[in-house]
Amino acid sequence: MSKELNIGLVGFGCVGSGLYEVLNKSKLIDATIKKIVVQDPYKERSISKTNFSFDINDILADDEINTVVELINDSDEAYKIVKKALESGKDVVSANKKLIAEHLDELIFIAAKNNASFLYEGAVAGSIPIIRNLEEYYNNDSLTSIEGIVNGTTNYILTKSNDGVDYDTALKEAQKLGFAELDPTLDVDGFDSKYKLVLLLKHAFGLNVAPEEVQNIGIRNVTKYEIAYANEKGYRIKLFSKAEKIGDNVVGFVAPHFVKKDHFAFGVDNEFNALVVEALFSDKQLFIGKGAGSYPTASAVLSDISALKFEYKYEYRKTSEDSQLSFTNDFFLKVYIGSPFVEAINQIPFYRVDELFQSDDYAYQTGWVKFSELEDYNLNHRKEISLVILPEPFKGSESLFSGKLERHRVALEV
Amino acid sequence: MSKELNIGLVGFGCVGSGLYEVLNKSKLIDATIKKIVVQDPYKERSISKTNFSFDINDILADDEINTVVELINDSDEAYKIVKKALESGKDVVSANKKLIAEHLDELIFIAAKNNASFLYEGAVAGSIPIIRNLEEYYNNDSLTSIEGIVNGTTNYILTKSNDGVDYDTALKEAQKLGFAELDPTLDVDGFDSKYKLVLLLKHAFGLNVAPEEVQNIGIRNVTKYEIAYANEKGYRIKLFSKAEKIGDNVVGFVAPHFVKKDHFAFGVDNEFNALVVEALFSDKQLFIGKGAGSYPTASAVLSDISALKFEYKYEYRKTSEDSQLSFTNDFFLKVYIGSPFVEAINQIPFYRVDELFQSDDYAYQTGWVKFSELEDYNLNHRKEISLVILPEPFKGSESLFSGKLERHRVALEV
Numbered sequence A, B: 001m002s003k004e005l006n007i008g009l010v011g012f013g014c015v016g017s018g019l020y021e022v023l024n025k026s027k028l029i030d031a032t033i034k035k036i037v038v039q040d041p042y043k044e045r046s047i048s049k050t051n052f053s054f055d056i057n058d059i060l061a062d063d064e065i066n067t068v069v070e071l072i073n074d075s076d077e078a079y080k081i082v083k084k085a086l087e088s089g090k091d092v093v094s095a096n097k098k099l100i101a102e103h104l105d106e107l108i109f110i111a112a113k114n115n116a117s118f119l120y121e122g123a124v125a126g127s128i129p130i131i132r133n134l135e136e137y138y139n140n141d142s143l144t145s146i147e148g149i150v151n152g153t154t155n156y157i158l159t160k161s162n163d164g165v166d167y168d169t170a171l172k173e174a175q176k177l178g179f180a181e182l183d184p185t186l187d188v189d190g191f192d193s194k195y196k197l198v199l200l201l202k203h204a205f206g207l208n209v210a211p212e213e214v215q216n217i218g219i220r221n222v223t224k225y226e227i228a229y230a231n232e233k234g235y236r237i238k239l240f241s242k243a244e245k246i247g248d249n250v251v252g253f254v255a256p257h258f259v260k261k262d263h264f265a266f267g268v269d270n271e272f273n274a275l276v277v278e279a280l281f282s283d284k285q286l287f288i289g290k291g292a293g294s295y296p297t298a299s300a301v302l303s304d305i306s307a308l309k310f311e312y313k314y315e316y317r318k319t320s321e322d323s324q325l326s327f328t329n330d331f332f333l334k335v336y337i338g339s340p341f342v343e344a345i346n347q348i349p350f351y352r353v354d355e356l357f358q359s360d361d362y363a364y365q366t367g368w369v370k371f372s373e374l375e376d377y378n379l380n381h382r383k384e385i386s387l388v389i390l391p392e393p394f395k396g397s398e399s400l401f402s403g404k405l406e407r408h409r410v411a412l413e414v
Helices: A014-025 A075-087 A097-113 A128-138 A152-162 A166-175 A191-205 A226-233 A294-307 A344-347 A370-379 B012-024 B075-087 B095-115 B132-138 B152-162 B167-176 B189-206 B225-231 B296-309 B340-348 B371-377
Strands: A005-010 A033-037 A065-071 A093-094 A144-147 A236-246 A249-259 A274-278 A282-289 A330-340 A351-358 A363-369 A384-389 B005-010 B029-037 B067-070 B091-093 B143-149 B238-247 B249-259 B270-278 B283-291 B332-339 B353-357 B363-370 B386-389
Touching: A005 A014, A005 A075, A014 A033, A014 A294, A033 A294, A065 A075, A065 A294, A075 A093, A075 A097, A093 A097, A093 A294, A097 A191, A128 A191, A128 A274, A128 B132, A144 A191, A152 A166, A152 A226, A152 A236, A152 A274, A152 A294, A191 A236, A191 A249, A226 A236, A226 A249, A226 A330, A226 A384, A330 A344, A344 A363, A363 A370, B005 B012, B005 B075, B005 B095, B012 B029, B012 B143, B012 B296, B029 B296, B067 B075, B075 B091, B075 B095, B091 B095, B091 B296, B095 B189, B095 B386, B132 B189, B132 B270, B143 B189, B152 B167, B152 B225, B152 B238, B152 B270, B189 B238, B189 B249, B225 B249, B225 B332, B225 B386, B332 B340, B340 B363, B363 B371
Parallel strands: A005 A033, A005 A065, A065 A093, A249 A384, B005 B029, B005 B067, B067 B091, B249 B386
Antiparallel strands: A144 A236, A144 A274, A236 A249, A274 A282, A282 B283, A330 A363, A330 A384, A351 A363, B143 B238, B143 B270, B238 B249, B270 B283, B332 B363, B332 B386, B353 B363
16 A cells, blocks of 8 residues: 655755654654765764765665655755656655755656656745645645745844844854854845745746746845834834735745734744745635754655655646746835945835935835846845835736836935 | 546535635636535525525436535534435535534545545635645654644634623624624534544544544633633633643543743634644644635635545544554643632632632632543533633643642632
8 A cells, every 4th residue: 555665865964863763763654764875974973883874876776775865965966866866766855945946847857757756845944834735735726925934044033133132143143053054145145045935936836937036135134223113113024935926927036024913924933934825715824833953854854755655746736838827026016225325225226215214324215116126236245235025015017106107216315 | 637526516605605606716626516406495695596406316316426515504414415425436525524523434434435535624724724734744743732723703702802802792793793603502612613623633643532522611601800810911812622642642622721922822813713733743833724714614625626636535544453542531731710609619629729819709710620520510501610721731640749639629718
């Protein structure tokens, strides 16, 4: 009835060793880890050295191993391994969002050609079963949007920031607690959230979107002034990955958002992840869980392994050649732009200005911008400009700004 | 690749007519409603009379109909229909928790014997895909507990109560809004929540528990004094369906709970449902969504229909003959018991008393009771006694009360 699984485990870091423990502790799944391949023969590990080998071919060339679980950090190396494993007809479980976001279509093709299954629930939002739910449960309802917090590191930092701790201190705390890497770029500039969004775009809307097409604006430049603005209005700031249908288009991006109190994600703090799925008929659904860490991710990986026993494959039912949907960055949204330098704010083209504020040391402006035009300003690297999205529905068409359509740069006084 | 579905729809009430609309509006699922059977030929309906027939055999005896969607209120009638449909090998989707809770094992047996699929996601927590997730995603992890708000009517009433509206007014409002029936017994006394819990016990822990084995204490007797107590302590009162592993036992019941601010369900208000699933490895997961109403339930039913296209069946993988788990009501928990009559409180056997309070018009006592002993007191019908569970971990064994084990009845002064 169920398939016998002989697992080749690649990587024995945080998640890999967690999986090893979980597999051994959980009585509910019957699968054997036949080989564990790691890179560094000299590293101290929690189990005896005799358990490891150091050549990936020990797994790839072993015909008895029918399941490869890839849990290494290096996404280029991981890509090669996953590709070869699928080519030889082995099922693969991976939690490497970068690898998957960058090569998904090719890997789906190879998997299908070799009748192999490629599962990656652990790649998005740790223990929250979002891919599986999008794939299986929301395959019939008309999804209108998916948004949420899919990066625990930035949510931890923002939680502290919202409570008044400055960015650098919060980042250091996160690093101390092991939530943030020494080089936090992938997290704080929104790349990690973007890779995950690419997978969500595929499973929610059937769209193939390359990571380069998706704009990610991180939290590096969120200052005490944005926090003060949030407090004044009763908002909290959260880094959202967001995809939303506007007509036959789907927009998607990563950026910090001002979140109102009645938003499901308002109180989702620290290292927790949250996803809000909205559909025409089932309305809003919220999923919350731990998004990272050894056990939560390992449990997602384990759930994939368990599904392989029943020969489960993603069907990608929404990806159809006659699908009307296409991905675009051409839409309007309401933003807050803050800076100590009025000239910096004036650079950004606003289509409508709603609020202006200027003081001795800080200025901000709120209003409507065209999202695709923000890309030119490379905001992650402009330390003097802070952008936060305001909670207003997007607009798809310029015509909505009737009478105010001329692009104007409001000149704050310098 | 996918099965052609010819649907016989039984019932055209709130959910049935919602499903009809949703099926016609959603382009993503290809299924035909071949016949609709309703009971009353004279009732006004949203679509033309020519769409209906009035004899259930028009569906049951029609060999072209391979899928019966049962959405009527009368659970005895529904039972007969579902049984006959499964016996003739038709797949069945139902949202009737009472019918399913009372006959699940028999219906599973009949379905398996006739190679039919019996799905009922809409029976628990409307649009929240909890059965599917327990069945598919949490089938490998060691679940430790599941608890939550699965009845929108009582959550609506309690939300108002928490905000200071008295029970009768809140109930009337709920009735006016269509959330509550004219006879609200099933909802407010916790029966509806109990039927749903019985299904959760099956899918979370593989346990067959008859509804009669599960104690349901409702919200009918929650007074302004309990609300005042909650406010003093920073709690809110929520009606929880709860199942939890204690060693090799599983306990399960429905009762009002004082909920702390840091509990996931604290802010889940009005008609929303919430479920918290806790597992050894994936930690706590929260699901929130609309628990009732035409569209949310219809979307769950539709998701089951969609799964039938891919010949999906529940596997009941946790139900195994050698499972160690058994259901029990023998455990200790900390409760609040309030009453205008001290004698009433003194009737309830406490194993340890933590707090006593007495005033001219009200008294309460908090402390530890044995859950199975509460059954004798028929609390839903004792208007003068209010019971609310306090947020303390359950204890499985009397030995935890070392030195205080003698059952004592604290005599408050009358």
